[in-house]
Amino acid sequence: MNSNPHPCHATLLLVQMTLCAVAVVSQLYIPIPIMARLAEDYGLPPELLELSLIAFSLCYATGFLVFGPLSDRFGRRLVLALGLVALSIVSIAMSVVSSPEPFIAMRALQGFVAASFPPVAIAYLSERGHARQRAWGVAWLSTGFLIAGLLGQLYGGVVAGAWGFGKAMIPLIAIYLITAAMILAAPKGGQGEGALMPLLAIYRPVFRLLADPLLRRVYVPALLLLMTFVAFYVGLDSRLHESQGSALDPLAARAIALPGLFAPLAVAAVIQRWGAQRVASSGLAVAALGLFLVAMSGDQGLLWLLAASVIFVAGVGISVPGLIAFTSTRAPASARGLAVALYTFVLFLGASLGPWIARLGGAWGNTTLFLVLAACLAAVAAYSATGKGHAAR
Template sequence: MASAASADRSRHAPAVPTAAVLGLTALLATSQLYGMIPLLGPAAAGWRTGAASLTWLVSAFGFGYAVGFLLFGPLSDRFGRRRVIVAGIAATAVTTGLVAAAPGPHAALALRVLQGLTTGAFPPVAMAYIAERVAPRHRLTTVTLLTTGFLSAAVVGQLVAQGLAAALGWRAFFAAGAAAFALLAAALARVLLPDEPRAGGSPLDAYRAMPPLLVRRDLLPLYLTTTTVLAAFVAIYTGLQLTGTTGLLELRASALPVILAVPFLASRLSRVPAPARLAPALAAAAAGVALVGLLHPGTLGLALLLMLVTAGIAVAVPTLIDTIGSRAGAARAPAVSLYSALLFAGASLGPQIAGALAAHGLAALGFALSALLAAGAAVPLVRPRTARTARSGRSGRRSRP
């Protein structure tokens, strides 16, 4: 019995260092998406182009990130979680350094796609690693720290980027990021447990499972909603940057307390069924961006409204994961991978929405984003007609005299 307990402990990762290094990596990884938003102006000035034309540098990373989610999750089933995570973060140190050295917008665009792709090796594989190698009593805490890192990157990434750009120029954010990724790759290699032997299944099996999930009647509405969530969130912050809104440092910082508070309210929120949480959360975010456009508030009012938007988004993101995962059943892993990819594909559309509407002012952007979020809240409430319902209807019609 003692030897069995010892063997079981050897399979479990050390709780504190694992949670710390995974949480820091999550924060740094997703900061590479949001950090580009405050750098649009400085980069445009350096390259003598318009800031709106550089919104593709935000989108390019997001698209690469989304593809990385789909690509590396199944590959880690074959080659091992630790191997894929460490290799992906080490590669990201290189691609992030290349972005810092980009000679012009076109090169930067290609490099941002590549940077997003390599960074995408981390999130889905880290979640799988936690499920397999972290002891059950530490699992919830570790997942909470990981997701808090992902969510807080929306604020921390922008604040750090804005500060470094003001002091050292916009390239400093990526140069510092490259050094940080290199250090984290070494830390991950030291902390993560060696990969266990794995069966030689083909990753193609996981890839083949994904397309049918996209057309399942119980999942399709949720996937459509998923694309709206970060699209609106990224668009409002990009719009604030493009319209020259004052007090951006304070506005970005105001959302951080909300992001940090939501994970600690998870136990209370979980008492409410996931579908009942989703629509009110997105409706609150929709109301927030609509009021931004309607009221044209000052810095304090805008900060309060952005806190409302952030709270709605921060509740909606894990709620969608819960709902999709529970409906997918045995296909949970590919279903959640698809969710993550669509979430960040939507985030990639946000800068383009902002770029198209910012010239018309925050009112036009706020109303458009409100409509987008309201549609996202309404789509899951529409119940598709199931096959059983259709057959019942046909049977009823045939029984009529």
């Protein structure tokens, strides 16, 4: 039975978990604007500098497949709280390492334990309260995950650039520990609380989940969604760099698209009426349209390009909560953590492929690259819309 916490307590917990979502996912992006300082502070040569990014992202993606299923067995609250405490300990340790190998090892461990939050938090909030509370919970969490890409880079450039990477962890650690305490203090309830089963048995439903034709209409679009998102911004940076007359900073270009990242909050108001599947396919179509307009902006100038980027980012923002909500409602309660973990794993696997896709398409030129990406998104939008299942209510 779903729990119905006091509205005030539920709101405070949702705000704190959204803040924590930003703080956790920002760990992916904080190093990007301070790569030169990291190389200096930790003695990282160029090849190890790139390895430090790869180590975090690979362990982060792998961790989804560990912690999501564990939450099905041991309960969401316990996994969330212990994961955030572990992330705090590892982040504290980041402030005492000073040489390349320990830094890379700690970043890998940091990525792994950071993965304890996103899939489990999604499953946790999708089980608490009535349908409207669940929709808003997923929407706010999705917003936190999306805006972390921008805020994490800003935090890295401003705070970590001034304090150093290790000291910049201190405010984030405070957020992790406060969130863990609030989750433990929250009333018990929801599916997945203490549902015990043999450890290996939690992975048995994976083939059943992948064989579900409706869940495949989540996982395939999820693979392409952040792949195109990351590839777009790599291509955008390239275009801004090539435009000698452009004084627009890449971070400013991202900030212009920030309103589009709040699209999940608009989705929460309509998802109960339209259904999660229709919302997801509509968002994918909007993202495809935005990328098509980006590709066509070559002769229209920078203003057209930035306006089109807002449409694209809004489409991504619409798609994410729709895909999450459909995954959470379609999967059986006993395997919901695993189903969401597969979703987040595929999502961030796509994100890790984004730079490679952008480099692969570099020889084509940005216009052709954006057209190909738009065509891919249009194809998965059509694929997502062809399912015969019931939309999430």
